[in-house]
Amino acid sequence: MTVITHTSEVQNVTKIDIYDSTLRDGAQAQGVSYSVEDKIKIVQRLDELGIRYIEAGNPGSNPKDLEFFARLGELRLRHAKIIAFGSTFKVGGDAATDANVQSLLRAGASAVAIFGKSWDFQVTDILRTTQAENLRMIGDTIRHLRQGGLEVVFDAEHFFDGYKANPGYALQTLAAAAEAGAGCLCLCDTNGGSFPDEIFDIVKVVCSRFKCAIGIHCHNDGEMAVANSVAAVRAGATQVQGTLNGIGERCGNANLCAIIPNLQLKLGFECIPPQCMKHLTSIARFASEIANLAPNDKAPYVGSHAFAHKGGMHIDAVNKTPTAYEHINPELVGNHRTILMSEVAGRSTLLALINAIDPGIKRNSPQTQHIMDRLKQLEHEGYQFETAESSFELIVRKELGKYQPFFELKEFKVIVDEPSASGVNSSAMIKIRVGDTEEITAAEGDGPVNALDQAIRKALERFYPAIREVKLTDYKVRVLDSDRATAAKVRVLIESTDHTESWTTIGVSTDVINASWLALVDAIEYKLVREQERQTAPR
Ligand SMILES: CC(=O)SCCNC(=O)CCNC(=O)[C@H](O)C(C)(C)COP(=O)(O)OP(=O)(O)OC[C@H]1O[C@@H](n2cnc3c(N)ncnc32)[C@H](O)[C@@H]1OP(=O)(O)O
Numbered sequence: 001m002t003v004i005t006h007t008s009e010v011q012n013v014t015k016i017d018i019y020d021s022t023l024r025d026g027a028q029a030q031g032v033s034y035s036v037e038d039k040i041k042i043v044q045r046l047d048e049l050g051i052r053y054i055e056a057g058n059p060g061s062n063p064k065d066l067e068f069f070a071r072l073g074e075l076r077l078r079h080a081k082i083i084a085f086g087s088t089f090k091v092g093g094d095a096a097t098d099a100n101v102q103s104l105l106r107a108g109a110s111a112v113a114i115f116g117k118s119w120d121f122q123v124t125d126i127l128r129t130t131q132a133e134n135l136r137m138i139g140d141t142i143r144h145l146r147q148g149g150l151e152v153v154f155d156a157e158h159f160f161d162g163y164k165a166n167p168g169y170a171l172q173t174l175a176a177a178a179e180a181g182a183g184c185l186c187l188c189d190t191n192g193g194s195f196p197d198e199i200f201d202i203v204k205v206v207c208s209r210f211k212c213a214i215g216i217h218c219h220n221d222g223e224m225a226v227a228n229s230v231a232a233v234r235a236g237a238t239q240v241q242g243t244l245n246g247i248g249e250r251c252g253n254a255n256l257c258a259i260i261p262n263l264q265l266k267l268g269f270e271c272i273p274p275q276c277m278k279h280l281t282s283i284a285r286f287a288s289e290i291a292n293l294a295p296n297d298k299a300p301y302v303g304s305h306a307f308a309h310k311g312g313m314h315i316d317a318v319n320k321t322p323t324a325y326e327h328i329n330p331e332l333v334g335n336h337r338t339i340l341m342s343e344v345a346g347r348s349t350l351l352a353l354i355n356a357i358d359p360g361i362k363r364n365s366p367q368t369q370h371i372m373d374r375l376k377q378l379e380h381e382g383y384q385f386e387t388a389e390s391s392f393e394l395i396v397r398k399e400l401g402k403y404q405p406f407f408e409l410k411e412f413k414v415i416v417d418e419p420s421a422s423g424v425n426s427s428a429m430i431k432i433r434v435g436d437t438e439e440i441t442a443a444e445g446d447g448p449v450n451a452l453d454q455a456i457r458k459a460l461e462r463f464y465p466a467i468r469e470v471k472l473t474d475y476k477v478r479v480l481d482s483d484r485a486t487a488a489k490v491r492v493l494i495e496s497t498d499h500t501e502s503w504t505t506i507g508v509s510t511d512v513i514n515a516s517w518l519a520l521v522d523a524i525e526y527k528l529v530r531e532q533e534r535q536t537a538p539r
Pocket residue numbers: 025028058060061062087088089090091115116117126127128137157190
């Protein structure tokens with residue numbers, strides 16, 4: 001019998017220096033602009049993750065980065081070394097007078113990275129100088145920074161394209177940097193178009209020629225950046241540059257949130273202290289939040305869908321043995337498993353939810369099959385329960401006879417008043433019965449759904465004061481069969497919170513008010529069910 005384990009155990013662990021450029025190359029991504037405070041917060045989280053190097057900005061570029069470096073003294077870092085980034089001095093110049101080189105020396109960081117050209121075409125056509133002058137620029141810049149007491153990483157820009165065009169010259173640029181005292185030669189796939197086999201072969205050659213550390217810096221233009229970085233490590237690179245969530249110029253950089261667990265959990269390299277791996281998911285989401293970018297739900301390891309199971313057979317298997325459909329234990333990276341309720345679910349999917357309400361029901365009980373048939377029929381009619389499990393829980397309770405209605409709707413009326421003189425254009429009247437008492441209320445609102453929401457709460461509040469705690473936080477409408485124009489079915493999703501829990505409910509109808517009403521009632525009933533449970537729970 002083969003036993004598959006979640007972690008690999010490898011002896012003689014090789015340490016990899018992870019070098020994060022979220023705040024430098026990541027800031028070159030379209031749509032990203034950090035404040036100095038943002039940068040400080042990200043540095044602190046990267047340090048908590050155990051990152052070795054943080055390239056925090058380019059002091060020769062802008063006042064924001066200058067201010068960041070001026071505030072370096074505020075940082076108390078346990079693991080990370082801050083890197084200031086810049087370029088070799090300008091053509092025809094010298095290190096002692098070049099403004100960029102001087103700003104690197106003044107930045108206050110103990111380590112710097114400088115990029116220099118290693119592709120002959122870039123030297124002649126972009127720098128518009130000679131190959132010899134470029135070698136002088138690289139060598140003299142690094143020598144000067146080393147004399148200033150700094151650790152230097154040399155980013156060999158366009159190294160792989162340069163090596164393919166003129167290997168001799170590409171290697172000479174590395175030699176100039178190594179002789180001048182660079183501690184690491186970082187090979188850059190700047191245009192992001194290389195493939196893993198090319199990267200592997202070229203890194204192997206470089207590792208056989210140079211004694212200092214070799215790094216890798218990949219862009220993602222061919223969606224190969226993670227694979228290319230892993231190939232480079234397998235060929236001998238010991239420094240890996242990348243960014244959180246892979247943000248960066250054009251299609252982005254190598255995604256450290258995939259590289260770190262790939263190298264550490266799969267291949268047995270040590271990138272960060274093992275106990276820090278569980279922070280990976282939260283830092284990835286924090287970085288998206290700070291960059292004001294929507295998190296990528298499908299991101300490997302850290303995305304909210306990375307361990308979400310929907311197919312009934314998969315869920316059945318994962319319940320038996322998680323390794324059946326999970327490449328790692330999600331908790332290792334601070335993520336978690338999600339089971340999605342839907343028309344492609346089987347009885348195993350439903351059972352956990354059913355048993356939470358009635359532990360006596362079995363997989364083969366007729367109620368389980370009945371609830372599954374109802375789930376599939378409702379999804380056929382346009383419901384989608386994977387995001388509205390609270391509505392589905394209410395259905396299960398009703399089907400199992402475990403639901404006591406809290407109120408009965410007698411009628412509601414909604415009036416839309418356009419154009420409106422007062423600003424609120426809608427009003428709703430509602431008549432309900434709670435036990436033997438009938439209640440009629442009316443409310444105004446900003447649109448008919450808002451008016452209806454206000455009216456139902458007002459009507460119920462005197463019977464169920466806990467309703468006051470509920471706030472609607474999101475309201476989404478999706479047209480399901482748009483070819484039927486105004487006669488189309490709509491799906492309404494309502495997200496609610498009581499500041500302790502959040503829940504989502506759903507309604508489907510050809511009438512948007514009715515669909516909203518169904519979702520609203522579920523939102524309220526769900527709260528009342530939870531409140532009832534709280535009151536009857538043993539203390
Ligand atoms: C692959 C990478 O990601 S490398 C990093 C790229 N990042 C950035 O460019 C962001 C920061 N950059 C900046 O803020 C600005 O470009 C500055 C302040 C550094 C320079 O601004 P300017 O002096 O106005 O120059 P500009 O940006 O227009 O042009 C770039 C100059 O740098 C030169 N240059 C490009 N690469 C190098 C290099 N490795 N070494 C020396 N000079 C270089 C170019 O030849 C050009 O010089 P030229 O004006 O004599 O032709």
